[in-house]
Amino acid sequence: MKPLAIFGGTFDPVHLGHLSVAWEASELLDADVRLMPASVPPHRPAPTASAAQRVAMLRAALQGQSRLTLDTRELERAGPSYTIDTLIELRAEQGARPLVLLIGADAFAGLPGWHRWRELFDLAHIGILSRPGVGVVLPDELQREIADRRVDTAAALCEVAAGNVIDLAVTPLEISATRIRELLASGREPRYLLPAGLFDDFDLLSPYRSRR
Numbered sequence: 001m002k003p004l005a006i007f008g009g010t011f012d013p014v015h016l017g018h019l020s021v022a023w024e025a026s027e028l029l030d031a032d033v034r035l036m037p038a039s040v041p042p043h044r045p046a047p048t049a050s051a052a053q054r055v056a057m058l059r060a061a062l063q064g065q066s067r068l069t070l071d072t073r074e075l076e077r078a079g080p081s082y083t084i085d086t087l088i089e090l091r092a093e094q095g096a097r098p099l100v101l102l103i104g105a106d107a108f109a110g111l112p113g114w115h116r117w118r119e120l121f122d123l124a125h126i127g128i129l130s131r132p133g134v135g136v137v138l139p140d141e142l143q144r145e146i147a148d149r150r151v152d153t154a155a156a157l158c159e160v161a162a163g164n165v166i167d168l169a170v171t172p173l174e175i176s177a178t179r180i181r182e183l184l185a186s187g188r189e190p191r192y193l194l195p196a197g198l199f200d201d202f203d204l205l206s207p208y209r210s211r212r
């Protein structure tokens with residue numbers, strides 16, 4: 001069965017780094033990928049753009065292809081977006097289908113700060129996306145947790161529904177939403193760091209533009 005991969009984030013805004021790594025992960029795993037914007041990220045400051053604005057940008061970004069889709073369930077739920085709750089829901093919907101949580105290498109290092117983090121492995125595999133420009137040191141408790149979970153091949157993720165960890169060597173793209181917000185706020189136009197669809201409608205990027 002084709003795995004279902006979930007790529008969560010604030011997407012404030014969605015950029016070509018997100019899209020490229022999600023696309024390559026989908027190819028490497030032969031998986032469908034859902035981009036899942038978070039409403040109130042428990043471990044982060046509030047996003048600059050509203051939930052509706054971030055969804056509008058994601059919709060514009062995903063036009064013209066069907067490999068990556070949008071899942072807005074976390075925005076529809078009240079309260080903080082805990083990944084554990086999302087995975088419990090998805091597991092109930094998907095039965096024994098392998099689920100893969102895609103996480104950038106920087107975010108993965110912070111996993112022990114996530115709500116009920118050890119239980120995530122009961123519900124999904126984790127695919128770690130390489131990300132340049134971030135020196136990642138995994139905390140000891142995380143290293144211990146994943147030591148016996150590591151697998152090298154995508155096929156291994158199809159043998160069981162959850163519990164393995166795989167490194168996904170995606171093309172390194174040093175793009176971050178923080179940098180894009182800074183550029184837009186200073187009046188720059190980072191056209192080729194963002195999906196073209198975000199420039200079709202001037203309003204989409206207005207939450208980030210300087211008001212001068």
Ligand code: ATP
Pocket residue numbers: 008009010011012017018021102103104105106107108129130131132173174175176177178179
């Ligand atoms: P910010 O700069 O606001 O922190 P971000 O660019 O890291 O944003 P998020 O929406 O916070 O984007 O990230 C969602 C997920 O995408 C995280 O798992 C993050 O590690 C991953 N990610 C974001 N950009 C990249 C990239 N260029 N390469 C690989 N993974 C990425």
